Amino acid sequence: xxDVAACERLLARLVAANWGDDEAEERHAASRRLLAQEYLxxxxxxxDALDVPNQWPFLDLAVVFDPSVETDPAWIERLEADSGHQLxxxxxxxxxxxxxxxxxxxxxxxxxxxxDDPYEPMVQLFERGGDIWPGHGxxxxxxxxxxxxxxxxxxxxxxxxxxxxxxxxVDEKERISLADSHARMAAKRAEQARRPADS
Amino acid sequence: xxxxxGRRSDDPGEGNAPGDDTGRLGDVGSGENExxxxxxxxxxxxxxxxxxxxxxxxxxxxxxxxxxxxxxxEKLEQYLDQIYWPGYSSxxxxxxxxxxxxxxxxxxxxxxxxxxxxxxxxxNGALSSDAPELRAHTFxxxxxxxxxxxxxxxDERESSSQPADPPAGVEPRDGDEAPETDWRDEPANAAPSRxxxxxxxxxxxxxxxxxxxxxxxxxxxxxxxTGTDSTPEPPAGTGDPAESGHEFVEDATTEEMDQYxxxxxxxxxxxxxxNSGMPREVIxxxxxxxxxxxxxxxxxxxxxxxxxxTPDAAYGDLWERVASGIDMTDENxxxxxxxxxxxxxxxxxxxAGVPYKSGDPDAWDEYGSxxxxxxxxxxxxxxxxxxQSEMKDLLRHWDSRLAIPRGGLRVEHDLSxxxxxxxxxxxxxxx
Numbered sequence: 001x002x003d004v005a006a007c008e009r010l011l012a013r014l015v016a017a018n019w020g021d022d023e024a025e026e027r028h029a030a031s032r033r034l035l036a037q038e039y040l041x042x043x044x045x046x047x048d049a050l051d052v053p054n055q056w057p058f059l060d061l062a063v064v065f066d067p068s069v070e071t072d073p074a075w076i077e078r079l080e081a082d083s084g085h086q087l088x089x090x091x092x093x094x095x096x097x098x099x100x101x102x103x104x105x106x107x108x109x110x111x112x113x114x115x116d117d118p119y120e121p122m123v124q125l126f127e128r129g130g131d132i133w134p135g136h137g138x139x140x141x142x143x144x145x146x147x148x149x150x151x152x153x154x155x156x157x158x159x160x161x162x163x164x165x166x167x168x169x170v171d172e173k174e175r176i177s178l179a180d181s182h183a184r185m186a187a188k189r190a191e192q193a194r195r196p197a198d199s
Numbered sequence: 200x201x202x203x204x205g206r207r208s209d210d211p212g213e214g215n216a217p218g219d220d221t222g223r224l225g226d227v228g229s230g231e232n233e234x235x236x237x238x239x240x241x242x243x244x245x246x247x248x249x250x251x252x253x254x255x256x257x258x259x260x261x262x263x264x265x266x267x268x269x270x271x272x273e274k275l276e277q278y279l280d281q282i283y284w285p286g287y288s289s290x291x292x293x294x295x296x297x298x299x300x301x302x303x304x305x306x307x308x309x310x311x312x313x314x315x316x317x318x319x320x321x322x323n324g325a326l327s328s329d330a331p332e333l334r335a336h337t338f339x340x341x342x343x344x345x346x347x348x349x350x351x352x353x354d355e356r357e358s359s360s361q362p363a364d365p366p367a368g369v370e371p372r373d374g375d376e377a378p379e380t381d382w383r384d385e386p387a388n389a390a391p392s393r394x395x396x397x398x399x400x401x402x403x404x405x406x407x408x409x410x411x412x413x414x415x416x417x418x419x420x421x422x423x424x425t426g427t428d429s430t431p432e433p434p435a436g437t438g439d440p441a442e443s444g445h446e447f448v449e450d451a452t453t454e455e456m457d458q459y460x461x462x463x464x465x466x467x468x469x470x471x472x473x474n475s476g477m478p479r480e481v482i483x484x485x486x487x488x489x490x491x492x493x494x495x496x497x498x499x500x501x502x503x504x505x506x507x508x509t510p511d512a513a514y515g516d517l518w519e520r521v522a523s524g525i526d527m528t529d530e531n532x533x534x535x536x537x538x539x540x541x542x543x544x545x546x547x548x549x550x551a552g553v554p555y556k557s558g559d560p561d562a563w564d565e566y567g568s569x570x571x572x573x574x575x576x577x578x579x580x581x582x583x584x585x586x587q588s589e590m591k592d593l594l595r596h597w598d599s600r601l602a603i604p605r606g607g608l609r610v611e612h613d614l615s616x617x618x619x620x621x622x623x624x625x626x627x628x629x630x
Contacts, residue, residue, distance in 0.1 A: 020589075026599045033568035054452065088588035089513060089530070133586040137449045137498070137509030140586070143571040143600050145556070145579060147498040148449070160566060174564075178572055182602045185573045 003105030007075055010102045010123070011082075014095065017126045019085035022142070025129035029143035030174035031167035032125050036132075036139045036146040038162055039121040044154035046118045056151045057139075058093060061118055062100035065108055075099040088131040094122055121162055128167070448496045448506045455510035462515060463490045463507075467522040474524040475535050481614050485539045488546035489514070499567055500560035513586070514538070530588050537593055540610045540617060541585030547621040548578035551630055555579050571600045576628045583610050583620065594620070603627030 018024035025032075040057055047056040050064050062069045076096060080086055087095060098119045101108070108115075125132070125141070132141045139146045148154075447456060468486065472479040489508060497503045520527060521535050549555060555578050556562070562575035571580045581601060583593035593610045597603040605623055610616070 022591075022595060029571070029600075030564065033564065034566050037566045037568060086530075086588070089534075131588070133588070134511045134513035135585075136496070136511065136514075137451070142584070143580075143596060144568065145571075146568050149498060149567075150449070174570070178600070181572045181574050185602045 001105070002070060002072075002103040004103075006102040006105055007072075007099055010098060011075060011079055013123055014079050014098075014126060015082045017083070017130065018128060019083055019126070019130040021130060025142035027175070028128035028167075028171055030170045032128055032141060033144045033146055034160055034167065034170055035121040035125040035128070035162055036141070036144065037157070038160045039118075039125065040139070040146070040148060041154050041157045041159065042116050042118045042121060044151045044157075045115055046112075047151065048155055049112060049115065053151050057148050057154075058090070060097045060100070062097050062104055065101075065111075066104060069100050069104060071096065071100055072103070085130075088133055090134050091126070091131045094119075094132070095126075098123065116159065124162060124167070445504070445506050447509050448494070448504045449498070449509040451510040452512075455512050455515060458512065458515035458519070459490055459507065459510040462486075462518055465522065467518075470522045470524065471518075474527065475521050475532065475539075477536065477539055477614055481539050481543050481617060484546055485542035488549075489542045490518075492546075494549070494555055497554065497556040497558035497562075497569070500563045501558055503558045517586075533590055534586050534588060536612070536614065537583065537587040537610075538585050540583040540593055540614060540620075542582075543614070543617050544621050544624065545578045545582035547618075548581060548624060548628075551625055553578040553581070553628065553630070571596065573600075573602050576601075581624050581628065597624075597627065601627065 043057050043059070043061070044053075046061055047053050047059055047064075050061070052059060052064050055064070076087065076092065076099070079095065101119055129142065132139055134140065135145055137148050139148070447459070450456065468479055468483055471477070471482045471486075475482070491507075493506050494508065495503050495505050496508070517531060517534055517538065520531060545555070553576055556569050557575040557577050559575055562570055562577070564570055569577070569580070580596070581603070584591070584596065587593065590612075594605060594608065597605050603624060604627060608616075608620065608623055610620060
């Protein structure tokens with residue numbers, strides 16, 4: 001039983017995501033890092049509960065939950081056609097299972113009602129700036145490199161809030177910090193430029 | 200080719216019907232056909248619904264002699280037999296299944312990879328029979344006698360709340376010194392978990408921390424201060440991570456680690472240069488950096504680990520796909536181009552003393568992510584953006600994040616100006 005409505009809702013969100021928007025990537029770098037951290041925690045929770053810790057962090061969670069789940073390539077095709085964006089390889093891997101997970105409907109929640117949606121952080125990460133790519137034991141994206149660490153560490157990580165207000169606040173905090181840093185750098189370079197003349 | 204079995208959505212597969220063109224070699228992006236696996240320590244079962252491609256080999260003797268279709272697996276086996284020794288793929292598959300085989304490594308083989316490394320170590324002791332160039336690679340350690348932290352400018356250091364930095368920030372984590380908000384220092388038993396109950400003896404492959412905290416995997420602070428390094432890790436291909444200690448910064452799946460060991464030993468530079476059209480010397484430097492050197496890698500505040508880069512099948516598959524020249528896509532070419540640019544510049548910056556990432560707690564945000572800012576320069580965050588799937592400006596983070604003046608400098612499509620990129624980066628970092 002495929003939950004087509006849930007897949008359609010996911011498709012609408014991903015079509016509207018800021019794929020390829022360099023400015024959005026820059027503006028949301030800090031919140032995307034937070035979302036990646038929360039993604040790793042939630043995936044650890046599910047991988048642990050489903051007893052597949054060795055497949056973490058990029059596992060086909062929906063297939064583990066229900067090996068008979070259907071993989072319908074039409075969802076990815078529609079996403080790429082409607083968004084005009086060709087998914088990058090790691091993003092494609094994650095999004096493929098996102099649609100499978102959505103197609104399961106409420107069944108995962110029925111079995112693990114206390115668990116958070118495993119893919120919500122990654123959906124928001126895409127919405128706030130687009131693709132991810134692989135790293136050496138890390139999730140990589142623009143101005144972001146989030147180490148996997150270990151699943152046992154992720155299981156001890158407290159949930160991080162990922163509401164819009166918190167995410168925007170994190171981004172604003174980094175914007176101010178970065179502006180200060182750039183100002184210090186500019187002052188330092190100006191000082192260095194003056195030194196030869198002084199000496 | 201059981202080495203490749205069950206990796207993350209990248210399995211070349213077997214037994215497919217002619218004409219199928221899904222699940223191509225190295226196609227880590229699809230994942231549509233990945234099954235649940237059996238959680239057996241990295242050698243997960245092949246998904247029952249796996250579909251793999253089978254295409255005509257367009258070039259070569261097989262094509263001339265027979266119209267028979269070769270599977271992706273067969274093509275890869277041919278390639279591996281070519282770069283290692285005849286029969287390697289069969290021998291390796293049998294070994295993976297723990298089956299007896301008379302196809303043991305032979306002595307009359309190629310100079311760079313005479314035998315699988317674990318066979319060498321079993322027969323002759325660690326490194327005793329490695330080819331000279333491999334020995335050089337194996338022992339090359341970019342942390343030796345090299346400064347490991349790029350000091351912040353004086354004015355920035357004054358603004359920091361941190362005391363004077365230790366040489367490398369590589370001491371094991373100390374909960375007493377950790378910020379209160381650091382969730383990582385919570386007791387490991389804070390959240391009861393099936394993981395801790397179930398995994399038990401089979402132990403998660405990625406879990407290296409227990410051993411790490413005893414200091415065996417980390418450089419001693421005194422080692423770094425004196426410019427010396429820890430004892431080199433065992434050579435490539437010693438097999439069981441438990442036997443080889445901390446070969447990698449962090450363990451990955453068995454297949455991924457074996458793939459990196461395989462690439463580490465492969466004589467593939469000419470093939471990579473020919474198939475990619477990229478400069479051989481750039482590929483050589485990138486390969487040494489990516490696969491053949493050990494590094495100090497900060498994975499968190501004051502948490503720096505030592506070893507070869509943590510394997511990822513996405514890199515390994517891309518590398519082997521370009522080396523084989525089989526089924527390369529335009530996306531692969533762009534990925535390889537940006538990967539080489541990233542690794543080359545990163546290597547040169549680390550050679551100049553820039554840390555891979557800073558272990559300074561101020562370089563990490565409160566959620567445990569490395570910040571990208573001029574305050575804490577790092578080779579990883581300064582190098583061109585890696586593994587991009589479309590042609591983009593690989594240095595755009597210099598403008599908005601690092602404030603490195605570049606005067607319109609971009610990475611050339613033929614990678615001919617990477618040394619200029621390195622020069623401008625160093626200048627921007629104050630080196």
